[in-house]
Each structure stands twice: as structure tokens, then as C-alpha cells.
């Protein structure tokens with residue numbers, strides 16, 4: 001991927017936040033409200049909430065947003081215009097309502113790390129995080145760990161081991177670290193822990209390949 005001038009452990013040896021935390025801007029506030037709606041729709045009483053009215057109002061909001069949407073191609077250029085930090089991705093993106101969002105920091109030891117608490121929209125087994133959601137978070141975290149290490153690529157393989165159920169409603173620590181580089185092959189590992197216990201661990205193989213940014 002073309003990440004622009006993304007910070008690396010070499011350029012920021014004391015560590016730095018790598019992803020964009022939600023800010024007090026209209027778009028971030030609107031996205032946070034959309035996240036709240038996603039959760040409330042899952043939690044609300046099906047019999048007593050006025051879901052007809054909710055559907056009508058939400059469709060009205062979607063129409064307003066669509067009326068103000070430029071060509072997708074133009075938006076894509078805009079989305080990718082920053083210097084290595086995305087605001088739209090489904091893991092860390094403060095502008096993406098399906099992102100928890102996870103905030104990742106690059107650490108001085110070369111790893112990246114973030115804390116997140118997942119709730120009902122991310123449920124798999126009762127009370128537990130969906131395994132695919134864990135894989136999503138870790139795939140992205142490993143990608144960011146590669147960028148932090150200074151050599152990144154596309155995921156070619158992601159081997160996921162689920163050690164124990166990952167709890168909802170509890171702070172989770174998500175970590176990644178580049179282990180080695182062998183030509184174009186990049187080996188990266190990561191984990192999700194809860195209360196100090198590993199719930200999920202991954203080993204990823206990434207291949208150094210540049211996908212150009214939309215222009």
C-alpha cells in the first residue's frame with residue numbers, strides 16, 4: 001500500500017499515536033451518533049420502540065447525506081489524501097461507523113498497541129467477540145505494525161488461533177509487532193488479551209506490494 005510519509009519507529013523513536021482518534025468535529029460526532037444508533041437498534045425493545053418512525057427518519061438522514069455526496073472517485077481521492085493516517089477504515093476510522101474505533105500507538109520497542117472495549121454489534125457467541133471481528137482488528141493492527149516498522153505490504157496469509165473466548169464489555173489490549181523481513185516477505189505477529197490473558201493470537205505473512213492511492 002502507498003502510505004505516504006507514515007511515521008515509523010525510526011522517525012519517532014519515543015513512540016507516537018498512529019491512528020486518528022475521534023475529534024470534536026461534525027463528521028466525527030455524526031459518526032459516533034451512527035455507532036450509537038447501531039447499538040441502540042440491537043438493544044431496543046422490538047415490540048415497544050416506534051421502529052416504523054425510526055426507519056423513516058434514518059432513511060431521511062441517508063437521503064440528505066446522499067444528496068451531498070460527490071462522485072465516489074472524488075471521495076476516494078479525498079479519503080486517501082492524508083499522510084498515512086486513514087479516517088475511513090473499518091478498524092480505526094473515526095469516520096467509519098462500523099469501526100469501534102481502535103486507536104493504535106506505535107511504541108518505542110517497535111510494537112503497536114491499543115485498548116478497546118467491544119459491545120453488542122461485535123458479538124459472536126453469547127457475550128463474546130465474533131471471531132471474524134478479532135481477525136479484522138488483528139489484520140489491521142499487523143498492517144499498522146508493519147508501517148510503524150517501516151516496511152509494509154498486503155496480507156497474504158493470516159493464521160488465527162483462538163485460545164479462549166474474547167469477552168465483550170471488557171477492556172481488550174490489541175498488539176502487533178513485525179518479526180522479520182525476508183525480501184518481499186514480511187512476518188508479523190499480534191494478539192488480543194483480556195485481563196492479561198491471551199484470547200487470540202495471529203501470525204501474518206505480508207507481501208511488499210504497492211497499491212497506488214487514487215488520484
Ligand SMILES: CCCCC/C=C\C/C=C\C/C=C\C/C=C\CCCC(=O)SCCNC(=O)CCNC(=O)[C@H](O)C(C)(C)COP(=O)(O)OP(=O)(O)OC[C@H]1O[C@@H](n2cnc3c(N)ncnc32)[C@H](O)[C@@H]1OP(=O)(O)O
Pocket residue numbers: 001003006084085086089090139140141142143144145147152153154155156157184185205207208209
Ligand atoms: C484498510 C486499509 C487502510 C490503509 C491504512 C493506511 C494508512 C494507515 C496507517 C497505517 C496503516 C498501515 C497499514 C494498513 C493496515 C491494514 C491493511 C489491511 C491489510 C489488508 O486488508 S490487505 C487486503 C487483503 N489482501 C489482499 O487482498 C492480497 C491479495 N493478494 C495479492 O494481491 C497477491 O497475491 C500478493 C500481493 C499477496 C502476492 O502477489 P505478488 O504477485 O505480488 O507476489 P508473488 O506471487 O510474486 O510472490 C512473491 C513471493 O511471495 C510468496 N507468496 C505470495 N503469496 C503468498 C501466499 N498467499 N502465501 C505464501 N506465500 C506467498 C510467493 O510464493 C513468492 O515467494 P518466492 O519469492 O519465495 O517464490
